[in-house]
Amino acid sequence: MSLRDKAEGRGQRAEEKEIGKNKHLSTTIEELNPKNDNIMSKNIIQIADEIIKPGSRKRLELPVARLPTQTMLSLPVIAINGIESGPKLWLSAAIHGDEVNGVEIIRQVLEKVDAKQLRGTLIAVPIVNVFGFIEQSRYLPDRRDLNRSFPGSSGGSLAGRLARLFIKEIVSKSTHGIDLHTGAVHRINLPQIRANLNDDETYSLASTFGTSVIIHSSTRDGSLRQAATAIGKPVLLYEAGEALRFDRDAIEFGVKGVLRVMAKLNMYPGPFNETENLPIEIRQTKWMRSPRSGILRLHVGLGDRVEKKQQLGIISDAFGDTNIKIKASINGIVIGHVQNPLVNQGDAIVHLAAI
Numbered sequence: 001m002s003l004r005d006k007a008e009g010r011g012q013r014a015e016e017k018e019i020g021k022n023k024h025l026s027t028t029i030e031e032l033n034p035k036n037d038n039i040m041s042k043n044i045i046q047i048a049d050e051i052i053k054p055g056s057r058k059r060l061e062l063p064v065a066r067l068p069t070q071t072m073l074s075l076p077v078i079a080i081n082g083i084e085s086g087p088k089l090w091l092s093a094a095i096h097g098d099e100v101n102g103v104e105i106i107r108q109v110l111e112k113v114d115a116k117q118l119r120g121t122l123i124a125v126p127i128v129n130v131f132g133f134i135e136q137s138r139y140l141p142d143r144r145d146l147n148r149s150f151p152g153s154s155g156g157s158l159a160g161r162l163a164r165l166f167i168k169e170i171v172s173k174s175t176h177g178i179d180l181h182t183g184a185v186h187r188i189n190l191p192q193i194r195a196n197l198n199d200d201e202t203y204s205l206a207s208t209f210g211t212s213v214i215i216h217s218s219t220r221d222g223s224l225r226q227a228a229t230a231i232g233k234p235v236l237l238y239e240a241g242e243a244l245r246f247d248r249d250a251i252e253f254g255v256k257g258v259l260r261v262m263a264k265l266n267m268y269p270g271p272f273n274e275t276e277n278l279p280i281e282i283r284q285t286k287w288m289r290s291p292r293s294g295i296l297r298l299h300v301g302l303g304d305r306v307e308k309k310q311q312l313g314i315i316s317d318a319f320g321d322t323n324i325k326i327k328a329s330i331n332g333i334v335i336g337h338v339q340n341p342l343v344n345q346g347d348a349i350v351h352l353a354a355i
């Protein structure tokens with residue numbers, strides 16, 4: 001029996017169970033009070049005023065705020081509700097509006113997931129910072145960083161209000177989350193998971209994702225991850241690639257990683273239950289900075305292992321004179337580096353994970 005057949009078999013059995021349940025369910029749906037939290041236990045999800053029934057997929061638009069032109073901007077959401085109840089996983093991307101790899105990762109995951117085979121619920125928000133996304137900017141129009149604005153407040157800044165909406169309608173309805181990021185503009189990251197590895201469940205999901213490195217990171221003030229962790233939701237942060245670029249490997253890795261985590265949570269059948277290689281666990285990372293301004297020629301790439309004092313690159317002037325060597329200050333793996341060869345004194349050039 002193929003995995004798909006098995007899944008369909010499981011779906012059918014679930015459907016049969018559901019028919020039995022439905023006699024009871026049909027009345028509860030009619031009587032449903034949208035404000036009633038009990039609906040969560042009956043595998044009916046409610047986001048804003050919309051109800052997503054078992055075995056269905058729904059696209060929603062949650063109003064955020066108007067532009068000065070009076071055009072309403074809304075948060076696009078797709079929720080897929082499985083027939084059987086189970087974990088409720090949110091996927092978010094473009095919290096930094098110029099980080100587009102995650103948008104494509106979510107599109108590909110949604111293409112693969114069928115409500116009839118899903119156990120639990122998938123809530124996908126591919127463009128969280130809708131304002132930054134249309135401006136191709138990391139920030140909101142007032143230059144605030146959305147990922148420093150959580151948990152937010154309904155009477156706060158635009159960033160705070162958007163953060164509050166996301167916590168209220170997405171995070172609070174979920175049991176787990178995956179937040180998709182890339183390097184900042186002109187910087188590229190090796191596919192990596194950042195998470196609280198001191199938490200057993202988070203550790204288990206992080207090591208299932210399939211990246212070669214997983215990095216323990218304490219949460220930053222105001223981040224989505226901190227706000228969600230504070231209300232008991234395990235969160236993985238996937239970092240891969242570069243802002244404003246589609247990186248084929250980073251996207252493919254991300255899609256497989258999300259499906260692996262879903263399989264691990266027993267939400268979806270898939271060939272990704274276990275990873276062959278255990279990831280390297282990192283507890284400390286360090287940026288190597290430029291000792292002076294100039295033109296950088298890098299000698300290392302993503303994933304390279306380097307030794308302390310190894311030469312990572314050279315900074316010189318336009319003629320190749322006044323060469324300054326950049327050296328590693330620790331033994332490590334290159335998990336990120338600058339892409340723009342024009343560097344100023346003090347710029348972060350190579351990001352090393354200590355091993």
Ligand SMILES: [Zn+2]
Nearest residue numbers: 096099181182
């Ligand atoms: Zn980011």
